Structure formats: C-alpha cells, structure tokens
Amino acid sequence: MRVTGDLALVKKLNKSIVLDTIRRNGPLSRTDVSERTGLNKATVSNLTLELLEQKLVEETGLGESSGGRKPLMLLFNGAAGCVIGIELGVTLVKAALTDLTGGILAERSAPLAGQDPEAALAVVRETVKPLLEAMPDTPHGLVGIGIGVPGMVDESGLILYAPNLGWEGVDLRSRLEETFGVPVVVDNEANVGAAGEREYGAGRHVRHLVYVSAGMGLGSGMIIDGQLYKGAWGYAGETGHMSIESDGRLCSCGSRGCWELYASERAYAYVSEAGSTPLPASTTSELAAHARSGDAAVLDLYREIGRRLGIGITNLVNGFNPEKIVVGGPLTEAKEWIEPAMLDTIAERALPYHRRELAVSFSELGSRSAVLGAAHLAVSQFLGRVRVSL
C-alpha cells in the first residue's frame, strides 16, 4: 500500500473514527475505544481530550474495573448542537429540529401551494423560522440543514430534475446556505428516507437495505454493504420508472408501464378511467378512512396496489439480494390493506434463496423517515464522517 503522508489528515480520520466508535457504542472507557479501533491508548487519550474540549464527547459515571481504578466512561454528547431536517414534498413541506442523535425537539409543516422554486423557498423559510426560535442553547448551535427532495440531485446538491414539481436545474443548496448561513446537504427523498430508517428506524444494523418510498411517485434508496448506493452520477434508485407492463400506461418520463403508475398514489387517477366505480376520495388519508369502513372499491384498489408493489419489490429482491426491504412514505397510511397482497406476491414470485432470509416491513418512523434521514445527513456532514467509511 502506498501511503501519502498527511499527518493532519490522518489525525482527522483517527479522530472521526474515535468519535464514531463512541457515538455508536458508548458508554466506553478509553481502553474499550483503543481495543475497538486498534489505535494505541495514548492516541485515544489525546483525541478524546480534544473531543471533550469540543463538547462532542462527555465523561460519565464509572465503568467496571478490571483491577485498579474504575475508568471514567465516554459518551457521545447528542446535545452538543442542533440540525434541521426538511422534507420537501410535492404538496407539503415538513421540518424537524433535532439534536445530534435524531431526538426531535420541535416540528413544523406547511402546505406547498405554488410549485415554483421561489414560492417553495419562501414556504421553507417560514417553516424553519419557528424551529430556529425554539432552538435551545448548545455549544455548537445550528450545525447544518439536510433536505430531501422528490427528484434527481447531483453530487453538488443541484436539483437536476424534479418531474412532480416541474423543476429543472434548481440550486437549492446554495439558496438555503445563503438564507441560513450553515452548511446544507440536499439529496433525493428516497435516499434520505433510507438513511433515516437505517439510522433510527426499521433498518438499524442492516447492511443491505432497500427502502421503497411510496407516495405521489415511487423511488428507492439502496444501502449496499452499509453505504448509500448512488450510482455513477448520483441518479440511482429511480425504480419507480422500471417497466412492469411492456405495453402499459404512458408515463411522464416518456416510457410505458412504469412501476409508479400502478403501485403509488398515482394509481388512484386510473381507477375511474378503467370504467369501474369511481373512487370516493383522492388522497390516501381520505381513502384509508373509506377502507376502514369497508368500501369495496377502495379495498380492491389497495389490494391491487399491494400486488403491484409486490411485483416491483420482487424485481428488486431478485436483483439486489437485500437483507431487508422497508416500505415508507405517504402510502404507508394504507398499510393494513396493502400489506397482505404485497407479501403474498413476493412470497409467490421472488426466487426461493433470495426470499429465505428476507425481511419485508413498513417504515418504523412512519411519515418521519425523510425528515429524520435529512437531519441525520446534516449531522453526518457536521461530524466529518461523510467521506470516511469504516
């Protein structure tokens, strides 16, 4: 191995490894940290001292002694600063103020009326304002903002294309950084949801996870071997546009038979077209209420959406061999009527070895996967771990 020497960089890496070890596994003694990281005790002590001074780590209580003095234990200080996580939906902006461990301190949401970027930015500003006012005093203050958007985002945080918003080439990151004066990280909402579930929800401790976000469209966040897979240019995960019908419905992307036309909220629009009974409502929360009172047309619709979700998920399972599939997003409100047909379809169609140890579940964070994931991306960026993979 060729080592290019840059001691400052090596130190920074070691420090982030120590911090990450304490954050994930604390409380730990300095000896524990040394054993877990392979760094020698003197290095761990020096780096810990800096982390204590920066208030990112705190000392607490006494641990078990292995003979001699009982060691002080180290814990990550989640209260060292705050972040804001935002989900920019097609019709709604949601935002949460959290500490550095994803603990929600305050939340706000607002309808998104105008769809042009300026109007949406104004709504974001108004939604975030009361959160900033509610911010507690912390050593580092607001350290960053993360935002999930329904579209393709490049590595610099530029929204290349958001079809359901009608946006192209919107530099949301720079605009928000100018407004709030802190680093902003922008990513696709399915990626952000995957990060939320992996860090705080149904995907904890899962190394190979596919998160399917089902709302006004469908998208997937894919975590492969512990890392978010973004493809060559950051556009991976547009699974809503995989064809599941060769001569199917025409999609706004130009193709036909795209998965999201059959297995997301976009399927609602096709029910009356098919000549069957028109739906009694048009949103998932209203339709869920009808399903609860036994409306046959709505129950049929959700069974069919479940079956179609199962078909697409089968393709993902056979293609990626994940340990776990987590379905999240607004459609989870109709989970109880979707889930049986979805699971039956996967059980019937997925390859036997692929489904043997497969777990399929709905999101644990409910409608909060994306805001919490966005908040987590901001925390990661702050902790300097973004490019350090262990």
Ligand SMILES: [Zn+2]
């Ligand atoms: Zn399409």
